[in-house]
Amino acid sequence: MSALPDGDGPLSPTRSMTARQMARWRFTRNPSAMIGAFIVLSVFVAAIFAPWLAPSPESAGSFVDFRNRHAPPSWDNPMGTDNVGRDILSRVLYGYRVSLGLVVGVLGVAVPLGVVLGLCAGYFGGWIETGIMRFTDVMLALPPLAMALAITAVLSPNLVNAMIAITLLWWTWHTRLIYRIVKAQMNEDYVEAAKVAGATHRHILFRELLPNCIPAIAVKSSLDAGFVILFGASLSFLGLGIQPPTPDLGTMVATGSEYMPDMWWQAVMPGLAILYAILGFNLLGDGLRDMLDVEL
Incomplete structure (x- = not known):
């Protein structure tokens, strides 16, 4: 107490x-943690309630309005319109749906896979540790963006393939993190007591060791969410992510950059939306780290 x-x-x-x-x-x-929590919550609210919050929901599809193209920010279009007259704010709100879907898809696979491999490598040791960690080192040595570009270039560019490309690289960081935590915990008394009591490997892995990894997993996942959004936007910016007319923040920045600097809002507004989401997840991750740090 x-x-x-x-x-x-x-x-x-x-x-x-x-x-x-x-x-x-x-x-x-x-304060930083609370600001981060507010930003992340607002991004989720924007994504979930996009059909009701968007000023022009039809702009999320192949809608065109050439009479209103390249309109600057105004009361009717707070972020302006793009090269075919679609409302940028509406597309940003729907774009958050794509970004958060990418985060959930990637981390939903990469985190459990990385955690299980890290637990096994740290606990069993021997050839299991050597095989898992050497393969992890090989994957870590590959340039992430170049690897993702190669994968999406071979596969057709879409949301599912973008998830696959990022997931194939992201599990490695969680494997390395959990491996280090488990190796540090192996000599603790509670692990030795569980072994002496005859606990199974599954019990020790998931009932004894895993709970001590939860704080690190939570912090790492929050920070990773921002990086996944940026990574997905980078693929889309290069034309290998989500394809038009599906609203994607990276694609919007790429298209808007063709009209810089005169029609700056077409690239700047989606770019600020990306920055806003990444900032929120990073601040939230820092706040979770401070909250869960037992040394404090």
Whole structure:
């Protein structure tokens, strides 16, 4: 139990709270973490409720309005319109759907795969550790963007193939992270006690070791979400990601860059949307790290 700070004053000896309450208190008292949580929440709300929030939902498809093309930001079109008259704000809101779908798809596969491989490598050791970690090192040595470009160039550019390309590279970081944590935990008393008690390998891996990896997984996943969004936007910018007319932030930046600097909003607004989402996930990840750091 820890003493509960009373406002901004000294610790009150008459009040106490659990470690979970202390972690929650640290998070809520961290301005950067709260800003990050707000940004991430707003991005999810924008993606989920895009059909109702978008000023022009039809702009998310192959809609064209040449009479309104290249219109600058205004009350009717807060982010302006693109080269065929579609509302950029509406496309950004729908673009968040694509970006978050990419995050969920990539991390939903890469994180469990990397965690299981890291657990096995750190726990069993021997040839299992050597095989998993040497293969991980080989994958880490490959330039991520070049590898993803090669994969998407062979496959047809779309959301599913973009997920495959990024997932084939992303599991390695989680494998390396969990491996290091497990190796550091193997000599702890609770692991030895579980072995002496006759616990199965599955029990030790998933009931003893895995819970101690959860904080690191949470922080790493939050930070990775921003990188996945940027990585997916990079593929789309190069023409190997999601294809038009599906609204994608990277594709919008690439198309808008052709009209710089006179019609700057067509590239700048989607670019700011990417920055906004990445900033939110990074601030949230830093806040989670501070909240879950037991040394604090």
